[in-house]
Amino acid sequence: MTPGDAREMHPHRWGDPAAAAALPDAARALVELAFGAAETPAVEEFALPEPTLAEEVVAELRAVVGDEHVLADDDIRRRRTRGKSTPDLLKARAGDFADAPDVVVRPATHDQVQAVLDLAVARRVAVVPFGGGTAVTGGLVALRDGFTGVISLDLGRMKGVRDIDPVSMTATLEPGLRGPEAEALLGEHGLTLGHFPQSFEYASIGGFAATRSSGQSSAGYGRFDAMVVALTAATPSGRLDLGTAPATAAGPDLRQLLLGSEGTLGVITSVTVRVRALPATTAYDGWRWPTFGEGATAMRTLAQSGLLPTVLRLSDETETALNLARPESIGGAGDGGCLMVAGYEGTRAAVDARRAAVSAALEDLGGVPLGEEPGTAWVRGRFHAPYLRDSMLDVGVLVETLETATFWSSLERVYAAVREALTGSLGDQAIVLCHISHVYETGASLYFTVAVKQGEDPLAQWRAAKTAATDAMVDAGATITHHHAVGTDHRPWLAREVGPVGVQILRAVKASLDPAGVLNPGVLIP
Numbered sequence: 453m454t455p456g457d458a459r460e461m462h463p464h465r466w467g468d469p470a471a472a473a474a475l476p477d478a479a480r481a482l483v484e485l486a487f488g489a490a491e492t493p494a495v496e497e498f499a500l501p502e503p504t505l506a507e508e509v510v511a512e513l514r515a516v517v518g519d520e521h522v523l524a525d526d527d528i529r530r531r532r533t534r535g536k537s538t539p540d541l542l543k544a545r546a547g548d549f550a551d552a553p554d555v556v557v558r559p560a561t562h563d564q565v566q567a568v569l570d571l572a573v574a575r576r577v578a579v580v581p582f583g584g585g586t587a588v589t590g591g592l593v594a595l596r597d598g599f600t601g602v603i604s605l606d607l608g609r610m611k612g613v614r615d616i617d618p619v620s621m622t623a624t625l626e627p628g629l630r631g632p633e634a635e636a637l638l639g640e641h642g643l644t645l646g647h648f649p650q651s652f653e654y655a656s657i658g659g660f661a662a663t664r665s666s667g668q669s670s671a672g673y674g675r676f677d678a679m680v681v682a683l684t685a686a687t688p689s690g691r692l693d694l695g696t697a698p699a700t701a702a703g704p705d706l707r708q709l710l711l712g713s714e715g716t717l718g719v720i721t722s723v724t725v726r727v728r729a730l731p732a733t734t735a736y737d738g739w740r741w742p743t744f745g746e747g748a749t750a751m752r753t754l755a756q757s758g759l760l761p762t763v764l765r766l767s768d769e770t771e772t773a774l775n776l777a778r779p780e781s782i783g784g785a786g787d788g789g790c791l792m793v794a795g796y797e798g799t800r801a802a803v804d805a806r807r808a809a810v811s812a813a814l815e816d817l818g819g820v821p822l823g824e825e826p827g828t829a830w831v832r833g834r835f836h837a838p839y840l841r842d843s844m845l846d847v848g849v850l851v852e853t854l855e856t857a858t859f860w861s862s863l864e865r866v867y868a869a870v871r872e873a874l875t876g877s878l879g880d881q882a883i884v885l886c887h888i889s890h891v892y893e894t895g896a897s898l899y900f901t902v903a904v905k906q907g908e909d910p911l912a913q914w915r916a917a918k919t920a921a922t923d924a925m926v927d928a929g930a931t932i933t934h935h936h937a938v939g940t941d942h943r944p945w946l947a948r949e950v951g952p953v954g955v956q957i958l959r960a961v962k963a964s965l966d967p968a969g970v971l972n973p974g975v976l977i978p
C-alpha cells in the first residue's frame with residue numbers, strides 16, 4: 453500500500469468514501485424523526501503539530517528502510533493519526549491532529565523492523581506499530597512525554613505469504629496483509645482463513661493477532677488467537693520465534709503474551725495460522741425468536757451440544773426493529789421479536805447435514821424459520837455499517853459500539869446492566885441496540901450499538917457513557933472487551949479485570965522485552 457492507494461482510508465471517515473452510499477431517504481427520515489435535523493459539517497484540511505524528531509534521526513531511519521519509505525508529508529501523517537473509533541473520527545472532524553506521528557516508516561523485512569526498534573531505543577523515540585489503522589480503543593495513540601518523537605511503523609509493505617503447508621493446513625503470513633489480500637492469496641491455493649471481522653476490508657493480519665480479533669464467522673472458524681499456531685516478533689530485547697508444534701506442554705504458552713499485546717511488547721513480523729479449505733458452498737438462514745432471551749437460550753443449546761453453524765448472530769428486539777425500518781434488508785421478519793442469522797460454510801454434504809441438524813434443533817426450541825432472504829441480506833450488507841456511521845455523524849447523530857463477554861448464567865444481567873448504564877448516561881432518547889455474534893460453550897459476547905443526538909461536547913458525552921457502561925461490565929463480572937482490545941481507552945479498567953498480580957506480570961514482561969518503553973507507550977499496560 454502506498455499513500456494515495458485506493459486502500460488508504462480517509463483521515464476522518466471509514467474506508468473509501470467513494471464506496472459509501474448516501475444515507476437512504478428512509479433512514480434519514482427515521483433519524484430526523486428520532487433526533488431532529490442537523491447540518492452536515494464541512495470537510496476541511498487541518499493543520500498538524502510541528503514534528504519534533506531530529507533530522508539526523510530521520511536520516512538514520514532513511515538509511516534503514518530507504519529514502520522513499522520514510523514519509524513526513526501532512527497527508528500521510530493525518531492518515532496515521534489514531535484509529536477509527538467514533539472519538540477518533542470526532543477529533544479528526546474537529547481538526548484535532550495533536551496525536552499525529554512525526555514520520556511514517558515503512559519497513560519491508562523483519563530485520564528492518566528490528567533495526568528501527570534498535571534505533572528507537574538508542575534515540576529514545578516512541579514507536580507505534582500500524583497495521584490497517586482500524587483500532588477502536590486508542591491503540592494507535594502514543595504518549596509523547598519523555599520521547600524525542602513518535603514513529604508510525606507502517607507494516608503495509610510486509611504483504612507476503614512466506615509458506616503454505618497444505619499437509620498440516622497452515623500458512624505463514626506477513627503482518628501487513630489486509631483481510632481481502634490474505635484471502636485472495638490463500639484462495640489461490642484453495643484455502644481460507646475464515647476470519648471476517650466487520651473491519652475485514654482494511655484490518656491486517658498483524659493487527660488481528662495484536663488485538664485478539666474475532667470475526668463474524670467465529671462460531672465455525674474460531675477467534676483469530678485460536679487460529680495462530682506460531683509467530684515471530686521483533687522486540688527491543690531481540691527476536692522472538694514461538695510455536696513449534698500444534699500443542700505443547702513446554703511451560704506457559706508464550707505465544708499468548710504476544711497475542712493481544714497491541715504493539716507494546718514487540719512487533720509481530722510473521723504469523724502462522726491454521727487454514728481451512730475454501731468452502732464449496734454457503735447458505736444463510738433467518739430465524740425469528742419471540743424474545744432475545746429465548747434466542748440466547750437457543751444459541752447456548754447449540755453451543756453446548758456441539759451443533760454450531762459457521763455464523764450465528766442474534767439481534768435483540770431493538771436492533772431487529774431498527775432493521776425492520778429497512779424491510780428490504782431482512783425480508784419477511786415483519787412480526788417483531790428477534791432476528792437470528794445462521795450461516796453454514798463447507799462442502800455441500802457438510803453444509804446440508806449441519807443445516808438440517810441445526811434447523812431441527814432451532815424449530816424444536818421454538819424458532820420460526822424465515823427462509824434465506826434475511827441471511828443473504830445480512831451477508832450483502834455486513835461490511836456497510838461503518839459507512840453508515842459516517843453518514844449518521846454527518847447529520848449530528850453520535851453512533852458508537854462497545855462490546856463485552858460473559859458466562860451464560862450472567863448474560864441477561866450484564867445485558868440489562870450495560871443498557872441501563874448507557875441510557876442512564878445518555879438519556880432515554882438514546883437508542884441502544886445489541887446483538888450476540890460470538891458464542892462459546894460457556895458464554896457469549898454482547899455487542900452494543902448506541903445512537904443519540906450529539907450534544908454540545910460529543911466527546912465528553914461519549915466518554916461519560918463509555919465510563920458508565922465499562923463500570924457496569926466490571927461490576928457485573930464481565931470482561932472489559934471481548935475483541936476490541938484494551939488500547940488507551942480500556943486501560944484504566946484493566947487492573948480491575950486482572951488484579952494487582954496480573955498488572956505486576958504485565959509490567960514485568962514489558963520491562964523484560966521493552967526496557968526503554970519505546971513501544972506504544974501509554975497503551976494497554978497499566
Ligand SMILES: Cc1cc2nc3c(=O)[nH]c(=O)nc-3n(C[C@H](O)[C@H](O)[C@H](O)COP(=O)(O)OP(=O)(O)OC[C@H]3O[C@@H](n4cnc5c(N)ncnc54)[C@H](O)[C@@H]3O)c2cc1C
Nearest residue numbers: 583584585586587591649650651656658659665666715720
Ligand atoms: C468499523 C469497525 C469494525 C470492527 N469490527 C471488528 C470485528 O468485527 N472484530 C474485531 O475483532 N475487531 C473489530 N474492529 C476492531 C479492529 O478492526 C481490530 O482491532 C483489528 O484487529 C485491528 O487490526 P488493524 O490491522 O487495523 O490494526 P491497527 O488498528 O493498525 O492496530 C491495532 C493495535 O495493534 C497494534 N499492531 C498492529 N499491527 C501490529 C503488529 N504487526 N505487531 C504488533 N502490534 C501491532 C497497533 O499498534 C495497535 O495498538 C472493528 C473496527 C472498526 C473501525
